[in-house]
Amino acid sequence: MIKSELVQRxxxxxxxxxxxxxxxxxxxxxxxxxxxxxxxxRVELRGFGAFSVKHRPARAGRNPRTGEHVxxxxxxxxxxxxxxxxxxxxxxxxxxxxx
Numbered sequence: 001m002i003k004s005e006l007v008q009r010x011x012x013x014x015x016x017x018x019x020x021x022x023x024x025x026x027x028x029x030x031x032x033x034x035x036x037x038x039x040x041x042r043v044e045l046r047g048f049g050a051f052s053v054k055h056r057p058a059r060a061g062r063n064p065r066t067g068e069h070v071x072x073x074x075x076x077x078x079x080x081x082x083x084x085x086x087x088x089x090x091x092x093x094x095x096x097x098x099x
Contacts, residue, residue: 047084047086050081051079059071
């Protein structure tokens with residue numbers, strides 16, 4: 001599912017809201033999650049999961065084409081850990097095809 005499909009599905013379930021308002025809400029939520037991660041905060045959505053940032057130290061990498069050693073800078077990468085409720089729902093009998 002892509003973001004526009006998510007917006008459309010939420011708008012269908014909430015006919016009292018305009019689709020452009022739903023899109024603004026979804027964008028605001030996603031933007032706030034990104035901003036919190038950029039600040040180094042952890043974002044936890046109970047039952048869904050938690051977003052956090054993991055820091056990877058600088059290291060020596062290798063160019064696979066030439067075999068030459070190259071330095072790789074340190075970086076921060078987003079990390080998502082599923083919540084217990086989501087894991088249980090996905091692993092129920094029937095393959096998790098709930099709608």
